[in-house]
Amino acid sequence: MRFVLGWAVKLGFLAVVYLAMTGNLKVQLPETVLGHEVPAQARQWVDRNNQVGDIASKTQTGFKQISDSLK
Numbered sequence: 001m002r003f004v005l006g007w008a009v010k011l012g013f014l015a016v017v018y019l020a021m022t023g024n025l026k027v028q029l030p031e032t033v034l035g036h037e038v039p040a041q042a043r044q045w046v047d048r049n050n051q052v053g054d055i056a057s058k059t060q061t062g063f064k065q066i067s068d069s070l071k
Contacts, residue, residue, distance in 0.1 A: 021049060 029043045 020046070022053075
């Protein structure tokens, strides 16, 4: 049971990372986690991924409008 629970937690964490990287989930890192400071590089990486996701969604919307106008 402990083995299954451990893998469920690991796969759940990987699912959250995947959703955050694909832009389907917006993640905001706090300044500290359990009393430890989150590195600035990690916060910048998350912010950059969010910005890339926003640009991608705007691009998809623009292409959809162009294809709709051509129909």
